[in-house]
Amino acid sequence: MLNRLRVWRERGWTAIDAAAYAAAWQRCGGSMFTHPLVVERLSALAGIPVRYLGYFSGEELLAAIPCWGRYLALSKEVLKTRGQRELFDLGNAEVILPIDAQACVPVRQRMRYVSELNAGRISELKAQPEGLALARAPEDYSKKFRYNQRRELRLLEEAGGQVRQMLDFSPREQASMYADLFRRRWGFAARGHAHLAEVFALLREFMTGAILFRQEQPIAVQILYRVEAPAWISLEYINGGVDPETRDFSPGSVLSFINTQSAWADARALGKPLRFSFGRADREYKDRWCHRVPAYRI
Known part of the structure; x- marks a missing residue:
């Protein structure tokens, strides 16, 4: 069941490595919360492996995302369920995913405080009551x-x-x-x-x-x-x-x-x-x- 849910959640996406994710961030941009080294170092501190996903058009990588299961990496919810909520604090940081300016991609991992910069680039976004x-x-x-x-x-x-x-x-x-x-x-x-x-x-x-x-x-x-x-x-x-x-x-x-x-x-x-x-x-x-x-x- 869990594997089927992951296949559904990740359909259209392909597993990539940390280097490919870092390259996407450096090309498309992002925020502190999604910076490759911040994700890598704090995930290692928490002992949680990161699954990096990329969205391609042919050979071109249009978007990338670092995941902790069904959540964005560094998610408070994952830390809480693991009893690690007191490990580190990133507040309610702005989330900017590295997505090409001309792309609009389906993202199904759970996340909050996604930036207005991603508003036209992610098809599943919903406005939340709390702004930044x-x-x-x-x-x-x-x-x-x-x-x-x-x-x-x-x-x-x-x-x-x-x-x-x-x-x-x-x-x-x-x-x-x-x-x-x-x-x-x-x-x-x-x-x-x-x-x-x-x-x-x-x-x-x-x-x-x-x-x-x-x-x-x-x-x-x-x-x-x-x-x-x-x-x-x-x-x-x-x-x-x-x-x-x-x-x-x-x-x-x-x-x-x-x-x-x-x-x-x-x-x-x-x-x-x-x-x-x-x-x-x-x-x-x-x-x-x-x-x-x-x-x-x-």
Whole structure:
């Protein structure tokens, strides 16, 4: 029965290897969640083999997908059923599958938060109620908003604040700061806290962003992963933490300003659009920084 279900689910698709999938991603583009190395490394950490599928027109590979059974690879649902939900956290990341711009293919694996970029390229997509929050361009904020953000940064620096880069620190140091600030902010442990250093080491080449310090102590951090596709930059804001005792300085807001400004400058220097996702559009603070876009599911 299970084999018949897989044959039905994969009809029209052909098994391919990891190298072919990586080549499709580099040609057609994708997001952090579907990046070949992210999929490969986190799947190995979970001990779950990846089945790569390709959709061909003659000899031409039009689309590719990494699968965990009937789900997209790295799926929360699979981790949950295996008792591994606390292994790593990718939030509600935007899913962009590598599909040729001129193609429209049938995809039957289950997934959520599929990007609007795939909307005309997958025949089975259904709109989901929850959209995604994508960071606005700098000029889309009012002059008053930008002035206030620069003022808050200046006041923090005058009070002994410092801006340092995430990659100035080792994965173990990153994990320690994030775990501490997350618990301070929310009162409970960050998802995947026991494996943070290991995950940060595996994904180090994709980590970006700044950390705020005051009087040599970290006060705000955001976990950001950045990948570069041929036609855009995909950047995911997974989660963050702040020291509530420094709320008078608005460190979370200051850090969002620093990180979004830096990401836009980087993307524009490369001549590429930026898809800086804050995940599910479900919080009022995200509306300050983002515009809401549709998301889809299968």
